[in-house]
Amino acid sequence: MARSRKKLGEILVEWGFATRDQIEKAAAASKGSGKRIGDVLIEQGFAKEEQVAKALATQFGYEFFDPAASGNAAKIDLKLIPEDLVKKHQILPIGKVAGRLKLVVHDPLDLELVDMLRFRLNLEIEPLLAPRSAIKKFLEGGGSGGAAAAAKPDPGKSLVTNSIDKSVDKSVDKSIDVASEDAPIVKLCNRILVEAVKMRASDIHIEPMGDRVRLRYRIDGVCIERDNLPKRMQNALLSRFKLMSGMNIAEKRVPQDGRIKIPVDDVSVDFRVSACPAYHGESVVLRILRPDSVRIGLANLGFEADNLAAFNKIIRRPNGIFLVTGPTGSGKTTTLYTALDILNRPDKKIITAEDPVEYNFDGINQCQVKDHIGLTFSSILRSMLRQAPNIILVGEIRDKEVAEIAIQAALTGHLVFSTLHTNDAPSAITRLIDMGVKPFLVASSIQAVMGQRLIRINCKNCNAPYPYEKMDPKYLKLVGISEEEAKSGKLMKGTGCDNCVSTGYRGRRGIYEMMSMNSAIRELAFNLAPISELRKAALANGMRPLVADGKVKCMNGMTTPDEVASVAQADLDNQ
Secondary structure, rough: OOOOOHHHHHHHHOOOOOHHHHHHHHHHHHHHHOOOHHHHHHHHOOOOOHHHHHHHHHHHOOOOOOOOOOOHHHHHHHOOOOOHHHHHHOEEEEEEEEEEEEEEOOOOHHHHHHHHHHHHOEEEEEEEOOOOHHHHHHHHOOOOOOHHHOOOOOOOOOOOOOOOOOOOOOOOOOOOOOOOOOOOOOOHHHHHHHHHHOOOOEEEEEEEEOOEEEEEEEOEEEEEEEEEEEHHHHHHHHHHHHHHHOOOOOOOOEEEEEEEEEEOOOOOEEEEEEEEEEOOOOOOEEEEHHHHHHOOOOOOOOOOHHHHHHHHHHHHHEEEEEEEEOOOOOOOOHHHHHHHHOOOOOOEEEEEEEOOOOOOOOOOOEEEEHHHEEOHHHHHHHHHOOOOOOOOEEEOOOHHHHHHHHHHHOOOEEEEHHHHHHHHHHHHHHHHHHHOHHHHHHHHEEEEEEEEEEEHHHHOOEEEEOOHHOHHHHHHHHOOHHHHHHHOOOOEEEEHHHHHHHOOOEEEEEEOOOOOOOHOOOOOHOOOHHHHHHHHHHHOOOOOOOOHHHHHHHHHHOOOOHHHHHHHHHHHHHO
16 A cells, blocks of 8 residues: 555544544554554544545545445345355455456455465455445345345355365454464465365465565466465465474574375375575475375376286286386386385285385385484395385385495395486486496396376366367477378367366376397496487387377377477487
8 A cells, every 4th residue: 555545533533523633532542552643533423434434545545435324235145155154254256357356355454364265265356345244234134135145155255165264364464373273374285285185286386476475386387376365474374384384483594394295185194394594584385295196006197008907917026126217207106106005916016115105005015204303215234134024115216325225125036117317218217326336236137117197188168179270380390290180180188168177188107118038138337338229229129209198199089289399309319
């Protein structure tokens, strides 16, 4: 608001609703009682409630609205927002146009209420002002229909389940007590967590900016801006998330990690929380870990028939190393957990070394790496071998020591699963040799290497034929789709709907390149051959490159050339 805003008393004196003497008396009484001057004027009979409300509307630049005035009752539509909000906050919705809701309130200083409603309803709020008694009278039946006319809450408009949110109380601007379960900031944090889970987000990003706090969700691998929260809520918001995750809320200079566990629709959901100091305040990221996301089954991972058969064959071998490669967020952990879930039978002993343990499985011995007490990947691996396991999962091969122990385990009759950060499958061979592992050990222990990426798949609700004239020839060329194939009518694309938040995509699947080792590839690895030669040998052995696997999915109508090219084009030079 502008600093030159007139005082309430000045406006009332100007309009002749009160005298200067009355204003001075009310101001003195206001200071002593802590009440607002407008409330004191009404209590002492110096001004009527309607007069004070009109003066407040002028002071704050709001439109004045009287529910009892002729024709105004007909404008009120209580079905626009949930009934619990109407009753609790004494507000009246009077119309919605282009994502903007006109809303009658009685307190122009309750800015937190407007912020909360904007977030919960996902609408911009245009406040109008009315006397509280007039709103109350309308809701109690003095107006057309009254409260009885209010419809039941529309579940589509509510961001949260009723079990979590009964809406924040009206004292939002006065209480940011992170210890109280009734504090509005607590409810806001719960609302963010629940909404992100319901929107299928994988991460929540809370990023302080110079003038706001940006809230983004990562859905299907793409960050979507959800809201810009007021800067004044930053400290309370970050402190609440740090408190929930067991971090030290007083420490803001160093990165911290923690975990949150809450029920959402009767399912327990874990959040892995990371706080990192940044220029405008701590940036907090919450990774959402759903128990069901790693038990989706092999059929839903996105394997084509030939790769699925090869995968099934490899994970059932008695020994050797099976490596899954790809950048962070490409689904490597999900793939390996799915394999473990298949192999998890009473006759198999499975041990994992992870950093951190993201998902808990019954029947699998999972070990958490704790470097600060000396519980490293290598020390856990050495201990594992004394426990006589059949299958070992090493979260990630990061250095020579871990690689050598994993290889020794594979050579002594254990099946070892692990991940490696490389761009493609053949690069894994040279990466291990670069770490310092002897070439003959790499050549003899590895059974197969699988490179993977995640691509978004077309929304089933709005999937439609992709017109050739709308296709970008650049993407068609990158994915290897000829003009004849593009015009065949097999390519599909989502047009955008509510189900996919107008993106045209909903859900993700993997694209894979499976490099099974044979004598030719082993010979090249032993002789320190360059990646280009290893790739040629892998292609000759039947490996289908990532882009080619993506092309198959394009021709099946599952995704678009644009999506495949954006995810896999970094590898095109090697295809």
